Amino acid sequence: MEITDAVAQLNTTKILIYVKNTLLGPIVKLVLLAIIVFITLRIVRFILGRLQRRDVISSTVAEHLYKLTSLAVYATAAVIIIYMFTSIREVIYALIAIFVAILAANWSMIADITAYYIMLASRQVYRSASLVELPRLGVKGKIVSINMLHTRIRTPAGRIVYIPNHIIVSEPIVQLTGIQGVISLELEVKLPKDVRTSNSLEYIERKIRNILGEARIATRPQDIVVLVDEATVDKARLIVQVPIAGVEPRPSTINNVVSILVNGLKELEPSIRVKTVT
Missing domain, CATH: 3.30.70.600 (Ribosomal protein S10)
Structure with a gap:
């Protein structure tokens, strides 16, 4: 019995040492990472709430921005976790290369989507039924609709012009009282x-x-x-x-x-x- 107890005690000690040396570090890191993610999202939610209460951005814009931020935070946390458990730098380099390639291939689309949220935040300038003129583009008319990729403008001649959002945001714009x-x-x-x-x-x-x-x-x-x-x-x-x-x-x-x-x-x-x- 004494030998059995000694073996059991030895195994328990080995398990505790294994947990301490092998698992405790990653577990602590995971807990810290979870806390950082939680605090980051809470801070973002607080800032967006303040901006919404001050009528700087609408509730729709706040919700969309929170979702985008959450996606970015979770994606970053996932990369960190992969590196923690593999310690293979090549994995990080490959993920970064894939991410950069995706950005480069869809840069125009990303710029349009980013401009879309800027336009939603600037509700006094960019909104449906507004009469606007883009002098450098030679376009004037009424904003019919705004989606994530382009803005539709109806000209005085009745033509519908589709203009990418990033161009709309980067161009000087004149608000008209009437056309x-x-x-x-x-x-x-x-x-x-x-x-x-x-x-x-x-x-x-x-x-x-x-x-x-x-x-x-x-x-x-x-x-x-x-x-x-x-x-x-x-x-x-x-x-x-x-x-x-x-x-x-x-x-x-x-x-x-x-x-x-x-x-x-x-x-x-x-x-x-x-x-x-x-």
Whole structure:
């Protein structure tokens, strides 16, 4: 019995020594790492909460940023754990090389996603339905939507422009209080017989301005442009440019302008064709 007890005591001692020398160090390191991860995430949550309460960022942005930070922290912890149990530097180098390769291959996408969160944080500038202009890109219009990769802008001509988010953030941007489109019409009319040609053209120009001004179609009647494209003894072809409020003049608005001019110039037998809408 004494020999058995001695053997058991020896085995217990060996187990304790093995645990102390082999397992205790990694266990302590794992506990410390878990504590560091926990404290780091708590600090991040606290900072994001403060920013949210001060209305610097929205709750959606705060939640997304917390998830991204958590992912980065857990990924770093996983790399540290792998190195702790393998002690093979090549594993770390390989993981870093893979990570860098992924970043390089998707750098544009990562830049767009990062810019997306910046845009969400700057809610006063980048938000749907805002009227904006990017002078260096020559783009202006209404922001239709913003997703993680690009921003959709509807131009005054009704075209949809897709601009990568990182370009939107890096470009100077001008907020507009309003955008006006321009309806360009080609108008053919008969000239009054009892008035000379030059006077007839002046009469027609004034009449067009008065008609559109009384109908309150143009944003500013004085901005209406009437150009003589061609004139003969009894006929004239004019180009009429009418400024209309809004990013995208609707077809009903265009038809309304044409109808008003046709009725107002009825005695001149007008023929109207829509040239462009910009």
